[in-house]
Amino acid sequence: MKKGLNEIIRRAIARAQERGELPEGALPPLIVGYPRDERHGDYATNVAMAMASHTKKAPRAIAETIVRFIEDAEGIIERIEVAGPGFINFFLKEAYWHYFLREADRQGERYGAGELGKGKRALVEFLSANPTGPLHIGHGRIAAFGDSLANLLEKVGYKVEREYYVNDRGTQMQLLGQSVYSRYLEEWERAVAFPPDGYQGAYIREIAHDIKKEEGDKYLSAPKEDVINLMGEKAAHLILGWIKDDLERFRVRFDRWYRETDLYSSGLAPRLLEELRGKGYLYEDGGALWFKSTLFGDEKDRVVIRGNDATTYFASDISYHKDKYDRGYDLLLDIWGADHHGYIPRMEAAVQALGLDKSIFKVILVQLVNLLRDKKQVSMSTRTGEFTSLKEVIQEVGVDACRYFFLLRRADSPLDFDLELAKKEGVENPVYYVQYVHARVTSIFKKAAEKGVEIPTFDNVDIALLRLPEERLLAKRVAIFPEFVEGMALALEPHRLTSYLQDLAGIFHSYYNKHRIISDDRELTKARFLLVKVIQGVVRSALGLLGIAAPAEM
RNA sequence: GCGCCUGUAGCUCAGCUGGAUAGAGCAACGGACUUCUAAUCCGUAGGUCGUAGGUUCGAAUCCUACCAGGCGUGCCA
Structure with missing residues (x-):
């Protein structure tokens, strides 16, 4: 409109x-x-x-x-x-709003869908946490955000793919392997120095323990380098499995798990470096190979191959993004934790150096989560193993509340996640307030069925009977839903949905308390049935975009 | 030091590309269930929008400086 x-x-x-x-x-x-x-x-x-x-x-x-x-x-x-x-x-005119009630009813689940992304393909890469430890609560926020944003883009017509980039090689993998190896040696009571920057979490011990249990002492005599690599791979594979389980439980599904190692087995990464070298964007200094990102506005040039011949993650990321471009998307979104923001200029520099269209590539930063326990901040580090896992939080507060909580705030805004509060909130959590709308409407229809009241179709309903101010407000909320969705997709801000839902829920609950849906007035009852049915549909869609369940009863 | 983000009610936060009297939830207080679920509703109270300038018809929103917090600033990711 x-x-x-x-x-x-x-x-x-x-x-x-x-x-x-x-x-x-x-x-x-x-x-x-x-x-x-x-x-x-x-x-x-x-x-x-x-x-x-x-x-x-x-x-x-x-x-x-x-x-x-x-x-x-x-x-x-x-x-x-x-x-x-x-x-x-x-x-x-009232009739105008009523027209949308008809549309919403006619279109059902499709209502609210837009044409913004019609015929376009979008790639949303998010989370991409290193398989060096279980997902923690900060990852949860990124997962919830990325998934909802992807839902939103789908709703406005994009063909969306969700992708997780797996860093399965490089320094961190080495460190992971070393950490497991050390714990493995400890299992056999061999004196061993734990790597200074190693992963100290208890899960490393578990992995080492399981390896001992299943494969015995066969790695004690094998060459150290080989064992470290092997254990790194084993551990990464295992941890990635945990990550997938957690995400499954969190209702986040990826279309593709893109492995960093594939960039090398396919030869893409080396080829890309050659291309950059050919264009004169690379130079050697101090034994390392540098990319001239300052040519494109970065603060300083960046290393792509270190003095010890190891490629940096940046080198991989250049080729990974080139590959994304080659796959022909119209929109490329990267969702990163805000601690990576210093990485944006170099990534954009790389895109430009390769002569790619910078305008379709966008990085969205999600601020990190401060976890509070007993009002005190819990330091979070995968390395020291001091963190609260996503799994644990999901178990404590539930998937619905958890996702809603994460999406209540702008991605830009840091989030204090008070564990006690989140747990305590239980019934007072706004997510239940919204879900209750859905359950209540179901309940109304159940009651109607018991009483043998006819559930109408649009042809035999006179919508003009909906004359109450609340009914007008509700019809209007339904009517603006499509343009609201479009606005969110344009701004890439799924969090607005929570405000919309709470506003709608507030009006609905108030209406429900003040007026009866089922009454002796047959015609009015039919009109109201239609109204609440449509509202229920919108609530269901909106919750769906957030990845939250719409329960039939509570 | 430099860069990015944030600063709105006691707490946690909305405020859509600059608009009319700044909103919600929680917490507090007072009410409403023989009715379609009270996980609800109705009411009361709560504010120098970090500070100071600037831009203009008009600023929480844009610009500048400063203050406070977070993050980054590596041949780590």
């Missing part, structure tokens, strides 16, 4: 200009928004005020002029007001 009004206003201004009633000239960006206060209309625009400065006319006079030239061909506008300093407020 925003778009529709946009056109109507634009045409009105154009006509006014043709008649010489408004000066010619470029229009300011036309903004149609929702007024905070319903008394200011369903939609409002500030265009008259925006035009005031360069036309040297009073904003209210401009507004009056525009209003005089507005033509409402489809007859959806109830009335228009010029208000305040020069707002133009639009009040739409």
